[in-house]
Amino acid sequence: MSSDNIIESLAGDLQPVQRLRGVERRALLWGGFALFCVSIGTYVLGARPDLSQKISDPAFLCQSALLVLIFVFSARSAFHLSVPGAERSASARMLPLLGLLLWACLITTNSGHSPSGAAESMNGWHCILRMTGLALAPAPAILFMVRRAAPLSPGWTGWFALLSACSLAILGTQILCANDDPRHLLLWHFGPVLVAGLVGIHLGRWLLTRDCGRRPALWTSPR
């Protein structure tokens, strides 16, 4: 079949399509939804008892601000990557990574210990459960939204999508969890976000590859 025949066939098959909304608008829409879900979840689960004091703690505020930045930049990257040609510069992908690095540095340089922190630092499964619970609606929502577009780099898109959802979820968890021990924060707050991002790469390659779920298994070759 020649290219001319393909053009004829494609033009013959043409149906009107519903345009995807602008990248920024979709990112804002999802960001608002995610903030709403995490706020409700945090309110229902109950904030830490010392939250009023922590609000004036610079270390806590810096970590929270960094998490908000990771959330914003990752979401922006995920949505930009989902539309061909929308990403102006690949260097924008570095911002969330830089945020993650800074967050890890902040945790390790923070000397603040909670009295019970050391003992509980090795037992933080409840933090993972809280993070998972808070990300339960935003994470599938962002994956669904980027899948509706045409992500050309499914791995990167999946990484940023889950990183964004989980960084906001862990911000909610920091409001719930009273343990500020650096080991606890590294192992049970930073670690799960990083792992979630890595899972996002595989999930992205599986879920966001075009024709996924429609191809016979024989052809599926993740990019």
Added chain:
Amino acid sequence: MRRAQDGDRRAYETLLIEVMALVRGFARRRLSQADWQDEVTQETLLSIHRDRHTYDPQRPFLPWMYAIARHRLLEFVERQRRRCRNEIAGQGLEEVSEAMIAESGPRVGFLRQALVLLSLKQREIIQLLKFEGLSVAEISRRTGLSQSSVKVTAHRGYKRLRKLILEAGL
């Protein structure tokens, strides 16, 4: 493209003709063989058709189109690399094919061996069409690919098979 998104077939055909020229030039600068340039051009046209809902009329068209073309080109290069590896690995099949040739005649034996050298997608489509006897519409329903895409894939598979048969002098 805005008019094409609204369903204007004439505008879409004009656009695709212009896109074809641009993408062919893009592929020509990067690929040596005319066959390969055609394949990348055709795949880009299909992707543009499938992803046309993602084009935002507020943004320029060319970066969107070239992003798709670049992606298709990279995928094609990767596929070619895999195909080369398969061909090298396929050399071990010579013993098997000799048994096949003795059993079923040289053409059948060669055809089976040549099928191994096709991409998985082409092989699957040809097997469904020719061995299982499914129609293009049935394959389209089963695989989720458009009928045009099934036809194009099968056509490319036949073309490659023909080339292999001619090269073998059968």
